Amino acid sequence: MELQNLPDKKVLELCAQYGAAALEARRKFLGLLPEVNRRGLWRRKGYGSIFEFAAKMAGVSEEQVRNVLNLERKFAVLPQLRKALVSGRVSVNKLIRVAAVVTPENEDFWAKKVEILSQNAVATLVRDMKQAGMELRAQPVSQEKHKFVKLPEGVADKLEKLAAKGLDIGQLLEEFLDKREAELAQAETKLQEKMELEIRDRSRHLPVEVKRLLLRRHGDKCAVEGCRKPAEQVHHLRPWARGGGQEPDNLKPLCRGHHELAHAGSGARAAGGGTAGSGLQCGPAR
Numbered sequence: 442m443e444l445q446n447l448p449d450k451k452v453l454e455l456c457a458q459y460g461a462a463a464l465e466a467r468r469k470f471l472g473l474l475p476e477v478n479r480r481g482l483w484r485r486k487g488y489g490s491i492f493e494f495a496a497k498m499a500g501v502s503e504e505q506v507r508n509v510l511n512l513e514r515k516f517a518v519l520p521q522l523r524k525a526l527v528s529g530r531v532s533v534n535k536l537i538r539v540a541a542v543v544t545p546e547n548e549d550f551w552a553k554k555v556e557i558l559s560q561n562a563v564a565t566l567v568r569d570m571k572q573a574g575m576e577l578r579a580q581p582v583s584q585e586k587h588k589f590v591k592l593p594e595g596v597a598d599k600l601e602k603l604a605a606k607g608l609d610i611g612q613l614l615e616e617f618l619d620k621r622e623a624e625l626a627q628a629e630t631k632l633q634e635k636m637e638l639e640i641r642d643r644s645r646h647l648p649v650e651v652k653r654l655l656l657r658r659h660g661d662k663c664a665v666e667g668c669r670k671p672a673e674q675v676h677h678l679r680p681w682a683r684g685g686g687q688e689p690d691n692l693k694p695l696c697r698g699h700h701e702l703a704h705a706g707s708g709a710r711a712a713g714g715g716t717a718g719s720g721l722q723c724g725p726a727r
């Protein structure tokens with residue numbers, strides 16, 4: 442059949458099929474470059490450099506060539522990752538993410554992760570690991586530590602006046618935060634009861650009250666501590682397929698990376714719940 446007569450679905454299927462094959466071929470080509478470079482084979486084909494060789498033969502950028510050569514050097518003591526690179530099984534962009542944290546001691550761990558996780562999830566996991574490591578090493582300097590709290594002048598003025606009267610501002614704010622926590626818990630319980638009454642809402646649509654509550658508790662950011670990415674998906678701690686519902690305490694707004702990690706059942710700080718390989722798509726956050 443002529444291309445213009447093919448149905449949309451078929452055209453898209455062909456794109457997906459050829460696209461995947463093109464990416465695989467590109468990974469394999471990149472994997473060959475360190476060997477080509479070692480043997481100086483680019484000269485044999487009349488090219489001026491390995492960069493020209495890669496650009497003319499496969500449209501690969503100079504930066505990408507450098508990345509492969511650097512990674513392969515770095516992986517000299519990391520045989521599993523080296524193999525993943527030169528065989529073209531794992532992309533250079535994904536391997537770059539782990540290069541900063543991988544050691545011969547933790548290579549096993551990372552070799553498995555790069556096989557099963559997406560590039561985004563690998564990057565998230567690396568960030569979590571680095572953050573966890575940093576917290577163990579040292580407390581951040583004070584000006585770094587409270588970078589998200591800036592009081593509007595009006596509020597600062599009010600607090601200043603109260604402090605001048607001898608009130609303990611720390612305790613005051615503590616009480617305020619406790620009160621907020623109690624209010625949220627109460628709102629959650631109420632919502633929970635209401636939803637249980639309404640014969641378990643099994644629709645995938647997230648009720649607007651639940652959305653509002655999640656926003657009140659977590660803001661619009663990922664619920665994993667220390668993560669500042671926007672929450673893009675709502676994760677079900679007890680999976681949908683096993684009867685988990687849309688009750689607020691079964692839900693956690695997460696960024697894409699942490700969501701994938703929750704389902705892969707790994708993470709420096711577990712995002713919670715999520716069973717390995719459940720393959721379940723939880724809902725969008727908004």
Ligand SMILES: [Zn+2]
Nearest residue numbers: 675676677723
């Ligand atoms: Zn999920």
Ligand SMILES: [Zn+2]
Nearest residue numbers: 663668696699
């Ligand atoms: Zn996150």
